[in-house]
Amino acid sequence: MEGPTGVVFPRTGEGRSTSALGRAVVADALRAVDPVGARSAEHETNWRHGYLGHFRRLVEAGLLSREAALSIARDGLASLHARMTVIGADGRETGLDEAFTPAAGEPLETATVTGGGPVERDLSLPYRGQRLYGDELRRRLDAWVTAGVIEPSCAEAVGAVLANPDWLDLRDQRVVVLGAGAEMGPLPSLLRWGGDVVAVDLPRPELWRRVLQTARRHGGRLRLPVRPAAAADDQATLAARAGADLLHRLPQVADWLRGIDGRLVLGNYVYADGATNVRVAMAVDALTGHLQQHRDDVALAFLATPTDVFAVPAEAVRHAERGYGAGSWARRSLRVVSGGRLLHRNYPPGADPGINDSLVPQQGPNYALAKRLQRWRATVARDAGSTVSFTVAPPTRTRSVLRNRALAAAYAGAHRFGIEVFEPATSNTLMAALLVHDLRTGGGPALAHPWQDEAYGAAHGGLWRVPYAPRSALGLAVLLGLGGARA
Incomplete structure (x- = not known):
């Protein structure tokens, strides 16, 4: 960790250690609410493998009260901002929050691309080679609810968008898509619906060629940051000059976004x-x-990973219990033969709320911390009165997942346990529809506790409602997935 510039991990006695940061931040987040848990995190000697229990404890401790959850979120964020630093091109190291003054270097300019394609005003969802509209889409949502693939509130939210197709017209919003080339991002759908999209991603010409092709194919408008002299309108020139690296050009991106007109x-x-x-x-x-x-007009949008720890409604627990009680003889035998290590129940009977622990060790503590800080920001911003769209996305066959052989195999075998793994086009369209719902309803309903905000509209793919604790089935899913691939 000694070489990088831009936003970096803090220097400690262990060097720029990711494990040292993770231990310290989790401990700081827990300290006021759960001092025993904080000490346990601080003294964890094997963070790479031992982080799982500490990230679960962050959720459990937050269930004590709304204020406990807010305390954990605020203190976790404060710890990260106090610890992370920025190293400039001159080698000078400063605190993260000092990165914006002054904004040295070449400013970013704006290029605008208006698509020539049609604007769609009815919600549709690509699914298994078809595009579902109207009643077909409603039946698919109902089938997912029955199978436990999505929460009922997810179907209700998407149903509200179906019933109000004018909501899809987001020309009154400036939706900034940080990670414009992401497979799970809403950029294609927003442009298809004629929206005004502000795209930010790394300066990689091949990435921007894809984004620009998408923009020209649909009926929306795309704004993108470009380095000066990108006046030419041809796609090759734009793609070569587009983009901004958030790690190293954070002040310039901030200045550029501050100048975007309209609600952000x-x-x-x-x-x-x-x-x-x-x-x-x-x-x-x-x-x-x-x-x-x-700016006083900033709304926030996040996609949460389903492979995390969440508190879940009592109905999800009951659904899982019904499945556990109906378990096959073979699965009961596996539980016995493995000494309870395989296929143990997802929740204690009657838990309200239940704790769904779908953390996947292969993804590691850095992934868990990056996703958890987004949850903390959503919680804090919502409490402060901001409009926040926070949605648990389904397991999806993205390139980043399929690069991990074990995860790819687990996804291939997941259907054996009642978990549906989505294709990227289905996921990103469904998530875009939920974003529209949240923006048109002020962030969804006002709920009593942050865990309920996180559970609202969740499309977890079945992880919350399967009979078995996900990690207790992970090894079997990998074996079944590898076997299916060989077959």
Whole structure:
């Protein structure tokens, strides 16, 4: 961790250690609410494998009260902002929140692309080679609810968008898609619906060629940051000059977004491998705070991973219990033969709320921390009165998942346990519809506790409602997936 510039991990006695940061931040988040849990996190000697229980404890401790959940979120974010630093091109290291003054370097300019394609005014969903409209889509939503693939509130929210097709016209919003090239992002759907999209992603010409092709194919308008001299309107020139690296050009991106007219919706769809994921997630969070300080019209949007720890409604627990009671003889035998390590029940009977622990060890503590800080920001921003769209997305066959052989195999075998893994086009369209719902309803209903906000509209693919604790079935899913691939 000694080489990078931009947003970096803090230097400690262990160097720029990702494990040291993770232990410290989780401990700081827990300290006021659960001091025993904080000490346990601080003294964890094997963070790479031991982080799972501590991230679960963050959720459990927050269930004590609304204020406990807010305390954990605020203190976790404060710890990250106090610890993470920025190293400039000159080698000078400063605090993260000082990154925006002054905004040295070449400013970003704006290029605008208006698509020539049709504007769709009816919600449709691509699914298994078809495009579902109207009653067909409603029947699919009902089938998912019955199978436990999505929460009923997800079907209700999408149904509200179906009933109000005028909601799809988002020309009154400026939806900033951070991670414009992300497979799970809403950019294609927003442009299809004629929206005004502000796209930010790395300066990679091949990425921008794809984004520009999407923009020209649909009927919306795309604004993108470009380095000066990108006046030419041809696609090759734009793609070569487009983009901005959030890790290294954070002040310039902030200045550029501050100048965008209209109500700003800051959508966080960024992802990077390994420790870089935490760095870029913190860059986005610093950008979020900066824009909130300088504009009073900023709404926030997040996609949560289903492979995390969530509190879930009592009805999800009952659904899982019904499945557990109806378990096959073979599965009961596996539980016995494995000494209870395989296929143990997802929840204690009658839990309200239940704790769904779908953390996947292969994804690692950096991924968990990057996603958790987004949840914390959503909680804090919603409490402060901001409009927040926060949705649990389904397991999806994205390129980043399929690169991990074990995860790819687990996804291939997941259907054996009642979990549906979505294709990217289905996921990103469904999530875009939920974003529209949240923007048109002020962030969805006002709920009593942050865990209920997180559970609303969840499309978890079945992980919350399967009979078995996900990690207790993971190994079997991998074996079944590998076997299916060989067959």
